[in-house]
Amino acid sequence: MVQSNNHDQLYTLPEMKKADDILATVFSKAGHPERYSGKFYDGGHKFDIQMQTDAFNWFDTWLGK
16 A cells, blocks of 8 residues: 655655556556555645545455454
8 A cells, every 4th residue: 555645745746646557557467456555645745544544444454453
């Protein structure tokens, strides 16, 4: 799982989208596209409640409770 913010001051959006595409392709070629999750959120550099909820749900799905 990769979480990115559309207005992050540390990275440019085009490069984040490029990295997301590369990772999605790698997981797809490995036969497990469902195991990659790339999500984009509004705002600057942060790890807010919505992002935490999404991350913990992803952990529960792929790592178990």
